[in-house]
Amino acid sequence: xxxxxxxxxxxxxxxxxxxxxxxxxxxxxxxxxxxxxxxxxxxxxxxxxxxxxxxxxxxxxxxxxxxxxxxxxxxxxxxxxxxxxxxxxxxxxxxxx
Numbered sequence: 001x002x003x004x005x006x007x008x009x010x011x012x013x014x015x016x017x018x019x020x021x022x023x024x025x026x027x028x029x030x031x032x033x034x035x036x037x038x039x040x041x042x043x044x045x046x047x048x049x050x051x052x053x054x055x056x057x058x059x060x061x062x063x064x065x066x067x068x069x070x071x072x073x074x075x076x077x078x079x080x081x082x083x084x085x086x087x088x089x090x091x092x093x094x095x096x097x
Contacts, residue, residue, distance in 0.1 A: 011039075016047045023048060027076065 011019075022033040023044065030048070034041035 017051065019044055020048045020051050025072065027073075 019033060019037055019039070022028045022037075023030055028036075030044050031041045034044045037044075
């Protein structure tokens with residue numbers, strides 16, 4: 001019975017950053033993002049920790065972190081509203097013709 005040797009997959013820095021961005025910027029849960037990318041959620045947590053440690057070296061205070069989360073949420077909402085308005089304007093432009 002032949003045994004197959006498992007090889008470790010190597011991920012590019014861009015892939016890691018994009019994976020972490022799913023969680024930090026787009027609001028996905030770690031488990032959801034990891035599942036959709038086909039990786040272990042512990043690996044994604046480790047990447048997120050590594051990138052947060054590397055970011056500027058300065059830790060955010062609780063107030064700053066709270067404001068950052070609020071602003072990210074507001075940014076997501078504004079982007080969604082913009083897309084809705086864009087689609088609505090296209091719809092009404094067709095109606096006017």
